[in-house]
Amino acid sequence: MKIYCEPLMQKVELSDRIERIVSLVSGFTETIFEMGYGSRVVGVSKYCARYVRNLNAEVVGDYLNVDLSKLRSLEPDLILTTTGVQLRLALDLIQKGFPVFVLPLPRSINGVWENVVLLGGLLNDVEAARELVMEWQRVFLEGCETYQDKPSAYVELWFGRHLRTVGGMSFVNDVIEYAGLKNIFSNVNEAFFVPPLDEVSSRRPRFVIFFHEPEYPIDPQELVASRGWNWDMKLIESTIEAGKNLIHDGPSMMRTMKWLREQIWG
Template identity: 55%
Template sequence: MRIVSMVSGFTEALFEIGAGDQVVGVSKYCSRYVKDLKAEVVGDYIFVDKRKLRNLNPDLILLTSGIQERLSEELKKEGFPVFVLPLPRSINGIWENIISLGGLTGKLKEAKEMVYHHQEKLWHLGSLRKKQHQSVYVELWLGKHVRTIGGLTFIDDIIYFSGGKNIFSSRCESYIEPDLEVVEIIKPEFGIFFHEPDFPVDVEELLKTRNWNWFKKVIKMNIERGKNIIHDGPSVIETIAWLSNQLC
């Protein structure tokens, strides 16, 4: 009944399935996707204030795999009730996590209905897109280290259902260091660039330094709901709808 969610996608899903009143603690990023969020902020993606956490006396602390694994192990050793859901490797992983959240909170029916509704939207968007996919290069600035994506991430699916084709989709990896020489050889039609506000990137200047002038269009994505390509909450459907309009 007392949930701390350290993953913004989980927090968004909890509120959409009607379990928002059970959320007592969140990360500082969750308010981006839940309007007028009142739950107490107890940390960010990899750090948590344990004093605040104890004061909240949660029944359940939600974390994800990947970069949060160290935090989850640390909290487990101190006796906190941690539950880890997997970082999605496909858009189906997002749906699975939402259904799991429904099961954990007694909102399984609501979670499944939401997933079915979002899937119907997804298939509708797919029927509207062009049959020929546009080649896309994705660059993520997650702090100081640049990454692109292989085929084992939900972001690859976002690109596909938006009408694009990730140039590294055949790589059996998730987040990888981009080979800029390969990108130059392929010369993809579209470039998608994402960065966090704490680590701003001047995309135009970056492209000048690389002498990359072949893109049909450069698409800048940010943390705004419906424009955040790394966000794995229910609003991924909004992101796909927005991006499909850019890949024209």
């Protein structure tokens, strides 16, 4: 089959029935399993096992690098990547003759759901994809009418040693706001950027949410104290654990939403 790939601005020719998938994006891997097609996943990144229990597919690399000999041995019908920093890897694999389909990095929760439908199209099961999206939407919309005066929130993301916050051009902003908070930087037309800590201090958000990775752990209490942030706030700590990961765009985001609302509203 030929299917148009917008990031590549061309049609991509793939097998009419895709049976052997290598997914290098953990959110896509989790989505495929959630739709009931996990048996077709033969290769994954080293991060995918965080979100799929008892995953026994071959680990072929990480987000930016792959073992080409392992990849060739799997004889994939489809390799899934995304845009952003992963696009260079995708283009390199295409040049080497691999069947790659690139899905866009979502700028909003709607982009996440659109990618689910795209995956359904690749698997010839758009119906299952749309059912998953509708379930996801129900979880996100549940109780939203009660969130009138949203408390303010600052989100601090640690990508390794790199500090970033969230603007209005990321689905993470939507997760925060559907949970009932108001991101203090939602009006910034960027996805992620270095936070102006003095401005955070002057705005005194009611909730401060930290995300960090296990390789580079942080202590939120210690960070807050070192900055002299002594106003009345509640700290929330997000990690890579499925159901507590703010930056993960797979179906466990539904559990993350429920967990986050419990942290906010009790």
